[in-house]
Amino acid sequence: MTTVNALNLAEVGSLIGDPARAQMLTALMDGRALTAGELAWCAGITPQTASGHLAKMQTAGLLTMEKQGRHRYFRLSSPTVAGMLESMHVVCAVDTPKRIRPETRMDADLRQARTCYDHLAGVLGVALADALAARSVIDFSGDGGLVTVGGRDFLAGFGLDMAKLEKGKRHFCRPCLDWSERRHHIAGAVGAGLADRLFDLQWIERIKDSRAVRVTPAGRTGLKETFGIDPSA
Amino acid sequence: MTTVNALNLAEVGSLIGDPARAQMLTALMDGRALTAGELAWCAGITPQTASGHLAKMQTAGLLTMEKQGRHRYFRLSSPTVAGMLESMHVVCAVDTPKRIRPETRMDADLRQARTCYDHLAGVLGVALADALAARSVIDFSGDGGLVTVGGRDFLAGFGLDMAKLEKGKRHFCRPCLDWSERRHHIAGAVGAGLADRLFDLQWIERIKDSRAVRVTPAGRTGLKETFGIDPSA
DNA sequence: GGAATGATTCGGCCCGCGCCGAAGCATGGC
DNA sequence: GCCATGCTTCGGCGCGGGCCGAATCATTCC
Known part of the structure; x- marks a missing residue:
């Protein structure tokens, strides 16, 4: 029964299923490009760990990278990916009643x-x-x-x-x-x-x-x- | 910087990120309810393993369960969940532009x-x-x-x-x-x-x-x- | 009652992978 | 040439979790 490419679904899911990667993706959801270092800081992990995560997500086609000097800017590869993350957040929001952090003054x-x-x-x-x-x-x-x-x-x-x-x-x-x-x-x-x-x-x-x-x-x-x-x- | 509740996102992602669970979810995408045993068979795992997976997804709010005699029917808990899975499949389809594997009849x-x-x-x-x-x-x-x-x-x-x-x-x-x-x-x-x-x-x-x-x-x-x-x- | 079937819980094995320290490249500024 | 910075690669540690076998509970049928 229905084998399809559920494996791919699992791959995408497991990419998002890591807290550090989820944090990075969320930070990128507004379409901005962030450097590897910034993303590492967002996720609360060391740069070398972040580097591995970013490489994986890039290989999978979730992110694209742009070199600029010694910085590397990462962004979501397409609005489609952003839409997917958005719909996952919707499910999260449904599951957990309410909790939105307003934008801080800073x-x-x-x-x-x-x-x-x-x-x-x-x-x-x-x-x-x-x-x-x-x-x-x-x-x-x-x-x-x-x-x-x-x-x-x-x-x-x-x-x-x-x-x-x-x-x-x-x-x-x-x-x-x-x-x-x-x-x-x-x-x-x-x-x-x-x-x-x-x-x-x-x-x-x-x-x-x-x-x-x-x-x-x-x-x-x-x-x-x-x-x-x-x-x- | 933008912490939000990415943890929830990671939880949802990791639930979908397991091949067996992804298989089950895909099988349920048509909105029908399937028994635990059928889902175990779909995923190619033993009933006791499937039982654990199903309990997790139910607790997380992805699935709902309905007892009927000695069977337990599971289905996606809402169209929202179905929409999320659909949008993830979209990303999968985009990521793999060319079929590695020839298209099957199914x-x-x-x-x-x-x-x-x-x-x-x-x-x-x-x-x-x-x-x-x-x-x-x-x-x-x-x-x-x-x-x-x-x-x-x-x-x-x-x-x-x-x-x-x-x-x-x-x-x-x-x-x-x-x-x-x-x-x-x-x-x-x-x-x-x-x-x-x-x-x-x-x-x-x-x-x-x-x-x-x-x-x-x-x-x-x-x-x-x-x-x-x-x-x- | 007893047997059969569907589903769950428990225990233990083991593999995958996320993590960091250290080292290696690349770029920029002096 | 030098050093500083940003990022990556490599190696090894450790934990989380998926897996199944065995046992247990629940339901149906005879």
């Missing part, structure tokens, strides 16, 4: 604006990248990122020491995948320079004990006037 | 027409959904599914007790993703009602020991005349 802050290494990420970081792209200051359409000739003047006018930034060995202007927005923000020397400048102008300031940053009242007007960004919501 | 039958919990799936199920959508009986374009005003009359005319179907608590008309066709067929009360009616009319009949169904000669003409479906291939 989650919300991080999603809004935060530093990513030395540059800006989150809603603010992506908005900044969009604004500069719209003004033809930067161009992310190609493989890497580049600053236009006019853009160089614009950034210099905003107070960035372009000569100094260009001297360094690191990537000059690079798109970086944003984990909360799933879109690119500005990394590299230019990204770091922009963040530095915004801190110097006190348009943004760090939130204590967190990577999150907040926009100051001065920053609100400044960002609006200079970049057309309205970081209100 | 696979072909299942792909053609089968019951999915209590409604129809497979080529026939999808064709039925398409036909009813083309005739503006149902509308799957929105978020969920809905039956049009004219559609209600059409279905009533076909012999469905619409008042009774509307009275129930379950979803009335819902699209369900088909694992073999990767398109939607009709689930919910309307889907179940349609399948029941087709069985009553003897337009379709179950293939022994399988979720697969076959279209009878009477069904062939009936489906053609009523819905414009030609289940020939």
